[in-house]
Amino acid sequence: MQRRVRRHGLIRWGGAALATAALGAGLAAAWPKTPSEPSADVTFARDMAAHHAQAVNMSVTLVKRAADPEIRLLAQDILLTQQAQIGQMQGWLMAWGRPLAGREAPMGGMNRAAMGMASAPDEASLATLPIRAAETRFLLLMRRHHQGGVMMASSALKTVRRPEVRAFAQRVVTAQRSEIQALDSLLLERAVTPEPLPTDDMDTMDHG
Template structure:
């Protein structure tokens, strides 16, 4: 977290400490389970794929934490970047404890429909740095809402496949927390005069399967 935050001009030593603690905790919990997940296991795939998904949310949130004028948007961005970077540390801790590299032979989320998973395009990410601040705030909320929907879908899919209790508990926390944040984002969009988003179907589970 400290390296990522410093790269964006933020200096949060405490955030770096939290990330290190999350990685250590994740590794300690992972080591308690007797069977180490194999390279092709659902647990390993989930840790890598969700880490990549979280990384984009962190990048977009750092941009809006720097740029936002609306205190509510700035606070949301800060919460997301700190929480999801700490969770990346936890998942990295699992992989290290399992003796698995942080990156596999395939790129993260290979074979998935990235758009269905809520991943923003490179152009959309770049526009967050150049749009007028008010417009960038609204665009961020819209992108993050879709991103969270994808994250919830990925976590629910994992609950159908992973067996290790710490990974299942983590996936359930993602579902609960990000569903709650979608509600908060909807409220912010309404306050900003945006049309209340219509309910969006969850991503198809087939879009989350690796080829």
């Protein structure tokens, strides 16, 4: 029987992201009207890359520590997929002639907790908690992180102009909603009920 995480299409999404990342810079250069500084497209690329970076860091820890093979596989899928997407977004910025970092810190003005960003102590705890507790904490943190990613990408769909950026944001929404279902299934097996995501004023998510 296929593993649960495979049924949610994570492996297929990971492979597609790797292939797309290799073409990202070329596609970005081919489209007219290079995004200005700052613009919704540029801001989204920087903010989502920073958001993805935390997911990558948390997943690296669980790939090393997880005893549950399903959780290790899920963490590996997230690691590979989101690292490839970071490369794709950075490729856009370079093709547009924009620096990878702006004058303001990434996600400036956003409520980071509402966007699913884990606190530094929570992120550090993944390396120090007993393994089973760390696995459960990872599932909870990543669920919130993905919910925040869906909110960010959904908000960007209202403002970004580049077709490739809009298509990317829509893929993020679809894929991370699917991964949330996988996370929920794993949490259900552990009889764990996740806490609701903190609410935030959507105005703080404006990408330009």
